[in-house]
Amino acid sequence: MAAKKVKAGYADGFLIPVKRSKISAYKKIASIAAKVWKDHGALDYKECAGDDLKVPGVVSFLKPAKAKQDETVIIAWITYRSKKHRDSVNKKVMSDPRIAAVSSESVKKVFDSKRLVYGGFKIIVD
Numbered sequence: 001m002a003a004k005k006v007k008a009g010y011a012d013g014f015l016i017p018v019k020r021s022k023i024s025a026y027k028k029i030a031s032i033a034a035k036v037w038k039d040h041g042a043l044d045y046k047e048c049a050g051d052d053l054k055v056p057g058v059v060s061f062l063k064p065a066k067a068k069q070d071e072t073v074i075i076a077w078i079t080y081r082s083k084k085h086r087d088s089v090n091k092k093v094m095s096d097p098r099i100a101a102v103s104s105e106s107v108k109k110v111f112d113s114k115r116l117v118y119g120g121f122k123i124i125v126d
Contacts, residue, residue, distance in 0.1 A: 008043050008079035015117040016074040017067040025110045040092040047076040
């Protein structure tokens with residue numbers, strides 16, 4: 001009997017400008033974060049580096065992220081059962097020593113967190 005898939009009902013979304021030369025370092029931090037969030041109950045965790053962003057006729061993700069010439073963007077999302085579930089997971093994540101180990105100083109070397117774009121979203125199609 002196949003396991004029942006739990007439907008996601010809420011997502012946190014991120015848009016992060018990152019220097020292309022720092023993508024490898026970013027990936028190391030994101031890999032730790034992914035494990036921590038999933039260990040504490042997040043249903044899914046994705047981080048994607050911009051690749052084909054200059055499509056004629058549409059606004060590029062580079063623009064709202066105010067990406068500089070040497071940057072691309074990361075688009076990322078974490079899914080949860082509900083907003084309440086998200087709040088519970090995030091509380092556990094923020095007290096996890098693995099997140100503390102990825103210090104703000106390490107993050108500052110990879111991207112400017114003041115330029116991170118974030119929001120919580122109700123999932124309307126899954």
